[in-house]
Amino acid sequence: MSHAEGGTTHATEPDRLRDEALQAIASARDLDELDEVRTRHLGKRSGLAALQRTLGQLDPDERRKRGQAINAARTALAEAEAARRAQLEAQRDQVQLAAEAIDVTLPPRTPARGRLHPVHETMEAMLDVLTGLGYRVAEGPEVETDWHNFDALNTPPDHPARSLQDTIYVHRLDGSTQLAEDGPTGVLLRTQTSPMRIRAMQSSQPPLYVAVPGRVYRSDTPDATHLPMFHQIEGLAVDTDLSFADLKGSLEVAAKALLGEDVALRFRPHFFPFTEPSCELDAFYAGRWMELLGAGMVHPNVLAAGGYDPDRYQGFAWGMGVDRMAMLRHDIADLRLFIENDLRFLQSL
Amino acid sequence: MRVPLSWLTEYVDPGLSAEQLADVLTMGGLEVEAIERPTGGTRGVRVLEILDIAKIEGSDKLHLVHATDGDETWEVVAGASNFSAGDKVAGALPGAVLQGSFEVGRRKMFGHTSNGMLASARELGVGEDHSGIWVLDDNAPVGADVTELLDLDDPVLVLDVTPDRGYGLSLHGLARDISALTGAELRLPASQAPTGDPGVPVTIADPDRCRRFDARTIRGVSVRPSPAWLQRRLAAAGMRPVSGIVDATNAAMLETGNPIHAYDLALLTGPAIEVRVARAGERLTTLDGVERALSTDDLLICDAGGPIALAGVMGGEPTEINPSTSDVLLEVANFTPQTVLRTARRHGLHTEGSKRWERSVPPESAPLAATRCAQLITEVAGGSVVGGADHYPSPPARPVIRLRTQHARSRLGVDLDPSTQASLLERISCTVVPAGEDLDVTPPTYRPDLLVEADLHEEIVRVHGYARVPTRVPSSGQVGRRTPEHEARRAMRRMLAGGGWTEVMPFPFIADADIDALGLPDADRRRGTVPLVNPLSQEEAVLRTTLVPSLLRVLRHNVNRQRADVAVFEIGHVYLPPTEDDPGADGGPEQVTLPAEPQVLGLAACGAFEAARHDSPGRPADLHDLLGAVDLVRDAVGRAPVAVTPTDEAPYHPGRAARLALDGAELGTVGELHPRVAEAFEVPPRTLVGEVRLDALLDGGIRPRVAAVPSALPPIRFDVAVVVDEDVPAADVADAVSAGAGPALAECALFDVYRGPSVGEGRKSLAYRLRLEDPERQLTDADESAAIDGVAASVEARVGGMLRR
Secondary structure (H helix, E strand, O other): OOOHHHHHHEEEEEEEHHHHHHHHHHHOOOOOHHHOOOOOOOOHHHHHHHHOOHHOOOOOHHHHHHHHHHHHHHHHHHEEEEEEEHHHHHHHHHHHHHHHHOOOOOOOOOOOOOOOHHHHHHHHHHHHHHHHHHOEEEEOOOOOEHHOHHHHOOOOOOOOHHOOOOHHHEEEOOOOOOOOOOOOOOEEEEEOOOHHHHHHHHOOHHHHHHEEEEEEEOOOEEEEOEEEEEEEEEEEEEEEOOOOOHHHHHHHHHHHHHOOOHHHHEEEEEEEOOOEEEEEEEEEEEEEEEEEEEEEEHHHHHHOOOOOOOOOOOEEEEEEEEHHHHHHHHHHOOOOOHHHOHHHHHOOO | OOHHHHOOOOOOOOOOOHHHHHHHHHHHEEEEEEEOOOOOEEEEEEEEEEEEEEEOOOOOOOOEEEOOOOOOHHHHHHHHOHHHHHOOOEEEEEEEOOOOOOOEEEEOOEEEEEEEEOOOOOOOOOOOOOOOEEEEEOOOOOOOOOOHHHOOOOOOOEEEEEOOOOHHHHHHHHHHHHHHHHOOOOOOOOOOOOOEEOOOOEOOOOOOEEEEEEEEEEOOOOOOOOOOOHHHHHOOOOOOOOHHHHHHHHHHHHHOOOOOOEEEEEHHHOOOOOEOOOOOOOOEOOOOOOOOEEOOEEEEEEOEEEEEEEEEOEEOOOOOOOOOEEEEEEEEEEEEEEHHHHHHHHHHHHHHHHHHHHOOOOHHHHHHHHHHHHHHHHHOOOOOEEEEEEEOOOOOOOOOOOEEEEHHHHHOOOOHHHHHHHHHHHHHOOOOEEEEEEEEOOHHHHOOOOOOHHHHHHHHHHOHHHHOOOOOOOOOOOOOEHHHHHHHHHHHHHHHHHEEEEEOOOOOOOOOOHHHHHOOOOOOOOOOOEEEEOOHHHOEEEEOOOOHEEEHHHHHHHHOOOOEEEEEEEEOOOHHHOOOOOOOOOOOOOOOOEEEEEEEEEEEEEOOEOOOOOEEOOOOOHHHHHHHHHHHHHHHHOOOEEEEEEEEOEEEEEEEEEEEEOEEEEEEEEOOOOOHHHOOOOOOOEEEEEEEOHHHHHOOOOOOOOOOOOOOOOOOOEEEEEEEEEOOOOHHHHHHHHHHHHEEEEEEEEEEEEEEOOOOOOEEEEEEEEEEOOOOOOOOHHHHHHHHHHOOHHHHHHHEEOOOO
16 A cells, blocks of 8 residues: 555655646746746756665666656756757847847938949040940040041131031140131041041051041030030941942841830931931830931042041941930930039939 | 811822811921910900991090991990001901900999900901000901901911922922822922013022022002901911011911012012122111121122122111012022021021921022012012013923932832832922933932932932831841940949949030139140130030049039938049140041040049948048958959059149059059148039049959959968058058068958057057968968068068067
8 A cells, every 4th residue: 555655645745746837837927937937947956866875775667767767857857948948048039139129211321422423424425335346446636637637628718617606626746826817726626526536547557447536616505416526426337338228228127225125216317528328217106207327328539538448448437425315314404504513413313 | 288178188188187187297307396376265356347436435545336246336445546447357256265365354444335346456366466456457348257267276287398499498498298108199289481571681690609599579469468368377387477578478378388588579679689798798687677798698689779688597787678668579489598598697587487498498499489489479568570580591300310220129128119119209290211220310309308319218218218128137147245335334234333432424515714723833734725616615625634623523513402411423534635645546537636535534533432320320431441442442353452652743732632543554543632722612622523534444344353263272371560660551561561571471461550558659550460371381380470471571671661579
């Protein structure tokens, strides 16, 4: 009877201690309490530890059974403690991180930020297209001779473009300051990038594919659609067999690359002294036809002025306005914004 | 050129709408810029005949008018009284609409009811005249609808005619092209040679400039306004109606392209005509009332008494058509483009006539112009043509152009056989004679612009249609690219923008006063500005030799607009007198001297470089931000840091400016503006500017970077603090530290500058963090001690400094 009683007592003591400890673990309110519970119920001075120490007094069979019961209780408690610990850690993090919250809607922090001028960036975008077509970029002087700017480009001596109303002249650098009857000095701010055609032909042999970006000048008072200084990109392709069909194809793919593959284009006859046949390319944009560029087959006289035999070589050339393209890209209605250099404008782009 | 459609379709009518016809012209090289209806939208205006006019009691100006439309009599109050009983006028009766917007009603004035109104020319949009009621010509049918009678809804095509296509400034020329492009039948009037009495003798003293002179005499004209239909057409074409005779000369010019002048024959001395250049001292009062001193280069029409007209430009006042003119001498001449261009320019007289001469009028157009003008005069001013003579001493030979058809195919890229090429040219009235594979082409007289083979190529492809040319994209056979210098510049611009600098684009013009304001020394090369002949303004009178003045202007513009924080740059040309080392571009056959155009980086800043935020105060821009920009630029192209030395030159604060060099070559300067210079340019105090020549940095493009292989062995880090005299430049100290630390030095960075009692008066302490690395072996404490000893010895020897230990 007593054996049986004693056996029962011995078998339930670990379970009792386990249940008591589980209760304590479950009711621990924070990690500190949990640590305390752990020490009290699983530590060296815990009931289970004390029970463990009494195992030696038992007979082998009893010892084995009770040993198993103690181990089972310990495992259960360790698991329960770990689970409760994870729970309490998560609770603690939640509270702590909530307290650390910041206002994520405050303005971002960036280094001081600059902007590149829209005209230059448009010019670079156009050059990307032309280099993609196999053109090499070349640049020439802005102060030019009237020979390069007019004579060599087949412009008649009396052409109105040569007048002071149209062209900005500069005084001669060699000190001879006397002017021709109505002003021209023979030295001018180039009115077009075309004089670089002559310089390019003089400095290299065909086949020649060059794109010439640059500033050009006209004697214009600034208004919404005119500036005395603006930008062009000149293209020149010369080989033995280039034709008007090559001109059309090249300019079509270039225009579509800039304005979109779906843009409607038309080539319209026009006049330039330095090309024959000549044309203008229009794009249908914002409900109307808009002039994009002037182009044509290089005039034989111009090929000859550049040192090429016009019976052997032929090619095409064009000049396109950069500023106007920049107006299209950025929806700008007034050219003067480009030269006012107002940071409110420049930094909006 | 403004072309009333109804006038044009008298000569060719392809049965197209105004819009369709505009498209044909535009795609044919005669660009139609706009289609206007300047007199459109008028409804319900009718021809009334005046019955009687009476002054209204109590009013200064108003008259009570009774007028009839043939059926009914209308009572109308009129403000003007420039008409009389029997005159035909335009009556806008109640319910009528003027020019599509103004609806006319009944009004009560001074006890009378005005049933609508009588219209002036301006109220109908026909002209500017608003001084009185528009009196129509006598044969206007009473009761007729004025809109129909005068074709007020007629569209006007506004053309932008290119300089080569002079024929585009005539209705006949346009009709020829429309016929060529559409195949519609051309109906041009025939010309008649003068008959009868040759009349006034004509001497052409300068047949090179005056190639033809057709003079016709008309007697018995009466000077009166031309009929309403002609006034309406001229006004629509942009010409002010004057009188029947003058209007007829203008109309005939618009039709044929040949300018015409009419003289009052009774006022001609002689009468005799001579065409010659002016003699020294001669003067002429032109039709605009200006007395002009003539140049001996001006071609004149003279009578026996002297000059009566500036040939091709403007007639003289003394012989002009006037109200009592009854006999007229018509001048239908031919002048070369250059003579008219020079005279027009010299006298600042650009007229409808000179515009046509400048684009070349063929001598062959004179007889038809004379025929048409004389006929119109007799129609609108009465009188009869009594004679005349056509002086055409030496008709020029017409050019024959050999067209190589294979060459044309090759240049145009269209497969057109010789006979197709021939027929395309024949459509614009060329005479074409086959010569084997090739063609001998004689252009029509109305196309003096067709001179060489290439001109014919354009005509072939134009008539064939530009749109019908196939497209082909040729291969250039090369890789396209920018020049290395261009790539380098682009890298610099991008780096600067990333570093907080905004690119600006001012005009490259400055004033010499700007150079003075900068205080540059007399010998400075930047004083060698190149003046413009025709500057836009005195503030922009010379080409810039420095970017600084225009950058300061940009800065001022922004500061004045409450943008106090500015950091801007420009990479652009300056224009300097050329030197042997710095030459200009090739000056062409005449070896003209051109300026050197080096690329320069300009910088300007004021206000905060780092803007204030809610969590940090702003930081004002200082010299080191500019030096930072220069460092970004050299880094962008893979160059070593530039050497910096202090400078006290203009235009800078003498203690806050630096001179920059790369590999011993001068690059430029940066610094704070001298306070007096800042005042002169009206920019804020402490404004910073800089200017760096880019040639040396751009040369050869972006340098490839050589990789630094990091050592796998751990580095040694330690700090040293060097005490030196206040005036020793930090760069010298850093050099001394670096040199002393030995070959294992991988990094040397200044992290603190200290002044205070512990380092002594007039001294400063610079603290550096050093890192030693050796990929070959493990560094030890002994290496660190040796490096520190080395630094100590080096700073003592080089900059007189000592280590704080």
